[in-house]
Amino acid sequence: GSKLLSINSSIGGTQGSDSLYASAVMDTVSGELILKMVNASARRQDCNFIIQGTGKCKDGKLTVLQSGDLKTTNSFEQPFNLLPKESIISLQKKGLQYAAPPYSLSVMRIKYTRES
Numbered sequence: 001g002s003k004l005l006s007i008n009s010s011i012g013g014t015q016g017s018d019s020l021y022a023s024a025v026m027d028t029v030s031g032e033l034i035l036k037m038v039n040a041s042a043r044r045q046d047c048n049f050i051i052q053g054t055g056k057c058k059d060g061k062l063t064v065l066q067s068g069d070l071k072t073t074n075s076f077e078q079p080f081n082l083l084p085k086e087s088i089i090s091l092q093k094k095g096l097q098y099a100a101p102p103y104s105l106s107v108m109r110i111k112y113t114r115e116s
Helices: none
Strands: 003-005 020-027 032-039 044-050 057-066 085-089 095-100 105-110
Touching: 020 044, 032 044, 032 057, 032 095, 095 105
Parallel strands: none
Antiparallel strands: 003 020, 020 032, 032 105, 044 095, 057 085, 057 105
16 A cells, blocks of 8 residues: 555553454555454454545455465465455445454455545
8 A cells, every 4th residue: 555544443552352353454546445354352342433534435345365274275286264254345435344354364455445
């Protein structure tokens, strides 16, 4: 991304609170807001994000890599044990509610129009 954004969400003021880490960047070339989140805990974490300074946001794409077993790996013999799952996410006005699965990496790519 070309512009690092600050994160204000229900995850608290400190990165790593409750084993939840997040970063956000605005890619001005692709016109996407990219939000990356790691939930390093064994429980689901509910988060609310408020998106500001991007103009109008559209629905986005969510990619999640997750396993309930931290020892899960891919190998030549079993290359499909751990695969990313993609879905569409919908924004509520300028906000986003998300339940981060246990032991997961989530990447959200949200298209936006520039503010004039």
